[in-house]
Amino acid sequence: MFQYLIRRLLISIPILLIGSFLVFILVASAGDPLAGLRTKPGVTAQQIHSLSVQLGLDHSILVRYWDWLTSFLRGDWGTSVALGEAQSPVFTTVSSALWVTMRLVIGAELIALVLGIGVGVFSAVRQYSIFDYLMTSVAFLMFSMPIACVAVVVKNYGIQFNDLLQSLHLKRWLTTAGPPPGGFGSNLGQVIVSYSGTFLLPTISLMTISFAAYSRFQRASMLETLNADYVRTARAKGLSQSRVIFRHAMRNALIPVSTLFALNIGAIIGGAIITERVFGWNGMGTVLVKAVSNYDPPTLMGWFAVTATVVVVFNLISDLLYGLLDPRIRLG
């Protein structure tokens, strides 16, 4: 197990290196970081030239990549060059955005996972029941909805719910535009109310699509194990229905879903881009959209390096989970 972990980590390093190099080339060739300055009145060619020397733009791409990589590994992620954002350090921007996004995503994913597993198991046990058909239709519908529209609709209902609360002379509860600026409050009651109000809507919109995937996967794998020989043996031994379902069938059926959970993380960060946009959170999505539209290479590189590392780490977790859940799979 330990050996396997080390080997996997060693394999991830060249993949991350080559990946970051390719992304570096893409980012570097995607635009001109000084384009804004070139058209700005009052900036001389001399100034532009000295700035491009300062940014290392007169060197070849290999040298620039090497410079970026070495300073990145030393913890110096550079500073933003976009007009208006200039001089803000990339490390602070990206790490605070990552914290915002992960807080949102991990909570939503865990809830989606638990709900998805529950619904999947129940649908499989009662296959072709009304519940099963209903949940199948719901999942199909959720698969087919663009996440942006889901978020917009959820936000819209949140606003209407707040209006309803206000018309009943209560305080508005749900937050539809970013986390509260002054923190979550001082006493426990306040914290719970404002925390749940802040996270509820973005969590619901992030959950929908993952929930659909998890419930379908769980249903399929549960149906498979329910038809397996060892489940028939367990029944033949006279075990109770709940023991057969939970101890024998469900435990084995959990494997594909839990690995999907970890593998999915890249796609989920993509989904979070949209959700953050709609709910006005300052997370990875907002940072990316800003960095792309202002063409800000240092921020873009920091963004890609962080997300790629997160994805690689979660892939590793997925592999390890596989080995832990299924003792037949020997890692090594």
Added chain:
Amino acid sequence: MANATQTAGDGGGAVAVRHEFDAKARSQTSIILGRFVRHRLAMVSLAVLVLLAVASFVVPMFLKFSYADTRAGSYLRPGGGHLLGTDQLGRDAFAQLLRGTQFSLAIAFTVAISSTIVGVLIGAVAGYLKGLVDSSLMRLVDLFLIVPQIALTALLVHAFAPSWYIVAAVLALFNWMQIARITRGEALSLSAREFVEASRASGGGTWHIVFKHLIPNMIGTITVNATLSVSTAVLTEAALSFIGLGVQLPDTSLGLIVQDNYTQVLLRPWLFWGPFLAIVAISMTISFIGDGLRDAFDPRQTKVRA
């Protein structure tokens, strides 16, 4: 039937024997087609999708207002020739919706076809040649999988031009990995089979085997996955255009129309729900068609959808 009447005079015994072989020989294609046609949900979905596609091209010819006509007032209510009212710029929202559908469908099908071709070629070659070719191509797949696709797509679209075919090309560039992995698996198992070995023994080259033996034998998997990737493409394009990093004017798409109008969801819900429902309709009908195709190609499979 014709056979049976002709041979009726030959005597009783002969007729009975002939009847046994009376069924017309059916090709594999017609069997699969038959199974698909009997899949009710898939057929209804296909009809809806075709109707939607045809309508999006034909109906604009009969509308009173063209999509570019901005002479009407801003945010008119539905009625008076404007079926869905007008948007902020005074353009007829229904004409916009139809045009968005055209572009979204064009993008989605371009993405599906091109990413399938690339993915199948890479997957089949990797699975057939094995060894170094296989492992390096699969590392390439890993490489493409570790970066969130929507982010790189946004970056590239922004760098080139935000026209619909650039968006389609870039989406395809980050969409071939799934099909490559699947076809690689199939090619691995197929290339161990006797008919591939026989072809190799009689001097068949790599491309001959890939095109004549491997790809025809995995056409079912390929078709099903290509269908499903149409629906992924519709949704990804919508997401991309929604954050303002996808298709831009003068081209348009359903995602862009949602982005233009989503602030009106409370005041003028029809402006938002029109494109939303169009996206749902396209991606849902395509999923059902994919399901029907899966059942048609593989009758052994239980109707469980993962």
